[in-house]
Amino acid sequence: xxxxxxxxxxxxxxxxxxxxxxxxxxxxxxxxxxxxxxxxxxxxxxxxxxxxxxxxxxxxxxxxxxxxxxxxxxxxxxxxxxxxxxxxxxxxxxxxxxxxxxxxxxxxxxxxxxxxxxxxxxxxxxxxxxxxxxxxxxxxxxxxxxxxxxxxxxxxxxxxxxxxxxxxxxxxxxxxxxxxxxxxx
Amino acid sequence: xxxxxxxxxxxxxxxxxxxxxxxxxxxxxxxxxxxxxxxxxxxxxxxxxxxxxxxxxxxxxxxxxxxxxxxxxx
Numbered sequence: 001x002x003x004x005x006x007x008x009x010x011x012x013x014x015x016x017x018x019x020x021x022x023x024x025x026x027x028x029x030x031x032x033x034x035x036x037x038x039x040x041x042x043x044x045x046x047x048x049x050x051x052x053x054x055x056x057x058x059x060x061x062x063x064x065x066x067x068x069x070x071x072x073x074x075x076x077x078x079x080x081x082x083x084x085x086x087x088x089x090x091x092x093x094x095x096x097x098x099x100x101x102x103x104x105x106x107x108x109x110x111x112x113x114x115x116x117x118x119x120x121x122x123x124x125x126x127x128x129x130x131x132x133x134x135x136x137x138x139x140x141x142x143x144x145x146x147x148x149x150x151x152x153x154x155x156x157x158x159x160x161x162x163x164x165x166x167x168x169x170x171x172x173x174x175x176x177x178x179x180x181x182x183x184x185x
Numbered sequence: 186x187x188x189x190x191x192x193x194x195x196x197x198x199x200x201x202x203x204x205x206x207x208x209x210x211x212x213x214x215x216x217x218x219x220x221x222x223x224x225x226x227x228x229x230x231x232x233x234x235x236x237x238x239x240x241x242x243x244x245x246x247x248x249x250x251x252x253x254x255x256x257x258x259x
Contacts, residue, residue, distance in 0.1 A: 008213070009212065009213040009216040009217050010216060010217050010220040010221075011216050011220065012216075037216075039201075040197070040198070040201040040208050040209075040212055041194075041197075042197065042211075042212060042215050042216075044219060073248060073250075073251030074248055074251075075244065075245065075246055075247065075248055075251070076245070076247050076248060077247060077248050078248045078250050078251070094245075096251075098251050098252075098253075099251070099252055099253060099254050100224070100227075101227065101240065101244040101246065101252070102220065102223055102244075103220065127201075129209070155190070155191065155194050158191060158194060158195070158198075159194050159197075159198050162194075162195060162198035162199070162202075163198045163201055163202060
């Protein structure tokens with residue numbers, strides 16, 4: 001039986017709605033905590049992190065227009081140019097639904113070759129029951145163990161290692177950790 | 186303390202693997218309750234000027250146009 005929006009929780013529906021709009025305009029990947037959460041991890045969160053390919057200001061204007069049409073707003077500004085400048089300056093921007101400050105999408109442009117690699121290795125995760133693109137399980141484990149390292153991130157990584165044990169590739173995780181050391185630390 | 190928490194996470198991961206239908210229902214209830222409760226608190230806070238200010242500050246809201254609840258009664 002095909003599962004639809006109504007079967008899903010509030011956070012999943014929110015993600016799905018946003019990603020459906022994104023996919024019409026730009027390549028994207030959902031990264032970090034929501035990968036674990038959508039895969040069944042139960043912990044509090046208020047946001048979903050998404051990386052998108054860099055866009056021109058005109059293309060971003062079209063994306064933003066579509067987001068507004070579908071009920072989203074940017075928390076930081078209502079001016080498209082200002083929002084685009086945040087993204088261009090390597091900051092993130094936050095979107096939520098009108099009159100609902102949470103959940104939020106934290107959106108940023110891809111910044112380096114490591115992000116390119118995240119796009120190259122993106123995957124769909126049937127366990128999540130969400131038709132959206134995620135950065136790979138191995139990528140998320142590496143980021144959480146090598147870069148982020150908070151107790152919450154270590155727990156997320158442990159959870160991903162267990163729930164996706166067939167996907168875990170230690171060689172690949174080590175390769176990504178090396179890239180993180182070279183580019184982010 | 187942290188070790189036992191990791192233990193619970195490991196047990197839950199195993200439950201998710203072994204019970205593909207059951208985990209989803211529990212997970213959905215958990216997340217929906219968080220956001221339903223958040224919505225309730227948000228509504229309550231919008232009833233007072235102080236509550237509105239707190240929400241604007243807490244969420245770093247600079248696009249106030251997107252939040253009619255926070256502007257129309259101030």
